[in-house]
Amino acid sequence: MLDNIRIIMINTFHPGNIGAAARALKNMGLSQLWLVDPREFPHEEADSRAAGAKDLLDSAVVVNSVEEAIADCQLVIGTSARQRSFDQPLLDAEQAAGLMVDEARGGTVGILFGRETMGLTNEEMMLCHRHLFIDANEDYPVLNIAQAIQLVCYELRRASKNTSALPEPAPYPRQQEMVLFFEHLEKVLRRTGFIIPQHEGRVMDKLRRYFNRTRPEKAELGMLRGILTSVEEVLAREVDNNKS
Amino acid sequence: MLDNIRIIMINTFHPGNIGAAARALKNMGLSQLWLVDPREFPHEEADSRAAGAKDLLDSAVVVNSVEEAIADCQLVIGTSARQRSFDQPLLDAEQAAGLMVDEARGGTVGILFGRETMGLTNEEMMLCHRHLFIDANEDYPVLNIAQAIQLVCYELRRASKNTSALPEPAPYPRQQEMVLFFEHLEKVLRRTGFIIPQHEGRVMDKLRRYFNRTRPEKAELGMLRGILTSVEEVLAREVDNNKS
Numbered sequence: 118m119l120d121n122i123r124i125i126m127i128n129t130f131h132p133g134n135i136g137a138a139a140r141a142l143k144n145m146g147l148s149q150l151w152l153v154d155p156r157e158f159p160h161e162e163a164d165s166r167a168a169g170a171k172d173l174l175d176s177a178v179v180v181n182s183v184e185e186a187i188a189d190c191q192l193v194i195g196t197s198a199r200q201r202s203f204d205q206p207l208l209d210a211e212q213a214a215g216l217m218v219d220e221a222r223g224g225t226v227g228i229l230f231g232r233e234t235m236g237l238t239n240e241e242m243m244l245c246h247r248h249l250f251i252d253a254n255e256d257y258p259v260l261n262i263a264q265a266i267q268l269v270c271y272e273l274r275r276a277s278k279n280t281s282a283l284p285e286p287a288p289y290p291r292q293q294e295m296v297l298f299f300e301h302l303e304k305v306l307r308r309t310g311f312i313i314p315q316h317e318g319r320v321m322d323k324l325r326r327y328f329n330r331t332r333p334e335k336a337e338l339g340m341l342r343g344i345l346t347s348v349e350e351v352l353a354r355e356v357d358n359n360k361s
Numbered sequence: 362m363l364d365n366i367r368i369i370m371i372n373t374f375h376p377g378n379i380g381a382a383a384r385a386l387k388n389m390g391l392s393q394l395w396l397v398d399p400r401e402f403p404h405e406e407a408d409s410r411a412a413g414a415k416d417l418l419d420s421a422v423v424v425n426s427v428e429e430a431i432a433d434c435q436l437v438i439g440t441s442a443r444q445r446s447f448d449q450p451l452l453d454a455e456q457a458a459g460l461m462v463d464e465a466r467g468g469t470v471g472i473l474f475g476r477e478t479m480g481l482t483n484e485e486m487m488l489c490h491r492h493l494f495i496d497a498n499e500d501y502p503v504l505n506i507a508q509a510i511q512l513v514c515y516e517l518r519r520a521s522k523n524t525s526a527l528p529e530p531a532p533y534p535r536q537q538e539m540v541l542f543f544e545h546l547e548k549v550l551r552r553t554g555f556i557i558p559q560h561e562g563r564v565m566d567k568l569r570r571y572f573n574r575t576r577p578e579k580a581e582l583g584m585l586r587g588i589l590t591s592v593e594e595v596l597a598r599e600v601d602n603n604k605s
Contacts, residue, residue, distance in 0.1 A: 141508055146498040169501050252518065254390040257413050264385055264511045267504075271454075271512050274496065 119147050119277055121221035124266060125186045127153040127241065128232045136166030136174065137263035138230075143170035145270035146277075150177040151186045151227075166263075183229065183241055184296070190227040191289035192220045195237055195245035196269070198259045205248045205330055213249040214272035215279075223286035228269060230262055243322060244292075246329045288335045298342060299325060305345045308352050363391050363521055365465035368510060369430045371397040371485065372476045380410030380418065381507035382474075387414035389514035390521075394421040395430045395471075410507075427473065427485055428540070434471040435533035436464045439481055439489035440513070442503045449492045449574055457493040458516035459523075467530035472513060474506055487566060488536075490573045532579045542586060543569060549589045552596050 124142055129135050135158055139150055150173050152158055158179065167174050180186050187193050194213050195205075208216065217226045229245065231237035242248065251260060251268060260268070290298075303321055306312045312320050333341060368386055373379050379402055383394055394417050396402055402423065411418050424430050431437050438457050439449075452460065461470045473489065475481035486492065495504060495512060504512070534542075547565055550556045556564050577585060 137505060137508070140501075140505060143501045144497045144504045144508070166505075168505070169503070251515075252522075253388045254518075257384075257387045259413070260388045260511075261381060261384060261410075261412070264381070264388070264508065267508045267511055268515050271495075271515075274498075278496075 118218060118221050119145075119273060120149060121225050122147060122217055122273060123149040123151055123186070123190065123225060123227040124270070125151045125153060125183070125227050125229050126155070126262070126266075127183060127229060127237065129155045129158075129262065130233050132157045132160035132163040133166045134233065134261070134263045135160075135177075136163035136168075136170075138266045139163070139167040139173040139177070140170040141263060141267035141270050143173050145267075145274040147270050147273065148173060148176070150174075152177055152179045153183050153186050154181055155179065183244065184292075187227050187229075187244065188293040188296075189225050189291045191224040191291050192217065192226040192247075193245045193292060194226070194228040194247050194249050195242045196228065196230050196249045196251070196265060197242065198236055198251075198253075205242075205245060205326065207248050207250045210249060210251050210268055210272045211276075213247060214269065214276040216247065218273060218276040220286055220289065223288060224291070230266055233262055243325060243329075246332055289332060290335050290338045294335075294338060295328070298338060299328075301342060301345050305348050305352075309348065362462060362465050363389075363517060364393060365469050366391060366461055366517060367393040367395050367430070367434065367469060367471040368514070369395045369397060369427070369471050369473050370399070370506070370510075371427060371473060371481065373399045373402075373506065374477050376401045376404035376407040377410045378477065378505070378507045379404075379421075380407035380412075380414075382510045383407070383411040383417040383421070384414040385507060385511035385514050387417050389511075389518040391514050391517065392417060392420070394418070396421055396423045397427050397430050398425055399423065427488065428536075431471050431473075431488065432537040432540075433469050433535045435468040435535050436461065436470040436491075437489045437536060438470070438472040438491050438493050439486045440472065440474050440493045440495070440509060441486065442480055442495075442497070449486075449489060449570065451492050451494045454493060454495050454512055454516045455520070457491065458513065458520040460491065462517060462520040464530055464533065467532060468535070474510060477506055487569060487573075490576055533576060534579050534582045538579075538582065539572065542582060542589075543572075545586060545589050549592050549596075553592065 124147065126135060126138060129152065135152065135155060142148065142150055163174055164171055194217065220226050229237055229241060251265060253260060302324065368391065370379065370382060379396065379399060386392065386394055407418055408415055438461065464470050473481055473485060495509060497504065546568065
């Protein structure tokens with residue numbers, strides 16, 4: 118179950134933090150470390166700080182974009198050191214861990230950790246279904262990234278020990294399917310005139326936020342795409358009628 | 362309340378770990394960092410890893426012995442990466458944090474973290490009232506020391522937010538008073554013949570373990586010392602009688 122949980126580090130600056138994170142994962146029984154465009158990796162400082170978790174460094178998956186890292190995740194959590202506007206519901210580490218462990222029974226889940234200097238970008242936060250906020254001292258709430266990862270892995274381990282007889286997890290679509298849906302949705306909404314080029318505003322952002330918050334299950338997403346297809350058929354008939 | 366909790370690092374080898382620990386404390390709202398005979402401190406690596414918690418490094422108390430660090434603590438917790446023989450009751454991080462926060466309302470509490478290579482010695486573990494074991498991967502249970510401190514501080518913060526209307530905490534004696542009691546006890550037991558030089562065994566260790574586990578309150582300790590004094594009076598009378 119913990120093997121279905123992907124810890125994703127984006128643009129990490131200090132290789133030492135990558136090594137410390139690998140150790141943090143292994144100490145808590147996790148194994149899936151993904152690195153999006155790390156500044157320096159592999160690196161002897163990462164090896165040194167990983168100590169007995171060198172194997173996790175060796176098996177870490179290095180990709181160029183966040184989208185690649187989350188394409189087959191059904192749940193994506195974004196970590197934030199602060200509350201931000203335009204947010205998804207905020208969970209603390211314990212709540213987020215419970216959700217992740219529950220869904221890891223049925224699919225892959227990922228959690229994003231950002232840059233040492235600035236965390237995650239707004240765009241990256243909007244890819245997420247839920248945001249995690251580690252309660253900390255208001256005077257100094259910014260944890261070292263490997264420390265934040267340690268706390269999350271600790272809570273994931275705790276949550277995995279607490280799994281009672283839960284009902285079958287709901288089948289959620291993977292991120293890649295949602296990406297295709299959003300593309301399909303945007304295409305149709307431009308054709309229906311709901312999105313007007315000169316007044317686009319943040320319509321798609323708001324719709325993405327809505328769907329990420331409410332999280333259609335696989336079957337529900339199928340229905341939504343069917344709806345879009347039926348609208349496209351109406352649009353096609355309109356075009357045909359205009360021709361004739 | 363969190364200001365009554367002392368994080369004590371013994372013989373730390375890497376100054377970077379001291380800096381990371383300072384940051385971990387401040388991120389969670391703690392402030393009392395004590396260093397027993399650190400190998401290198403102050404050090405720029407500590408400053409670097411402390412980031413915005415440099416003030417905690419500046420105010421850290423450096424002492425030469427564990428005894429100095431815990432003399433005015435009423436509760437001392439020892440951290441262990443493994444179960445050991447001759448142990449006090451083992452608590453997990455959440456349980457230990459609850460106990461520490463509760464007693465921090467009435468006095469100073471301390472928690473010992475050992476060397477990167479070997480943790481705490483058996484002697485140091487025996488100074489403790491309770492042992493803390495962070496549940497971890499059996500294949501690799503040894504956390505980096507600053508990471509372990511981060512987890513403990515995280516649980517301390519959580520526990521401090523959960524304090525409901527608790528009854529007045531029991532008044533416990535400080536460690537220094539227990540040290541004097543054990544000296545008094547040993548002196549009397551040698552005089553009564555309970556401890557025989559040729560067969561000392563681990564009598565005092567077992568007695569220390571007993572009293573650390575059962576934790577006499579101040580008033581109870583007063584009674585125990587009164588008992589010892591009354592025994593000394595009997596012994597004194599015996600000496601007088603033998604003279605006459």
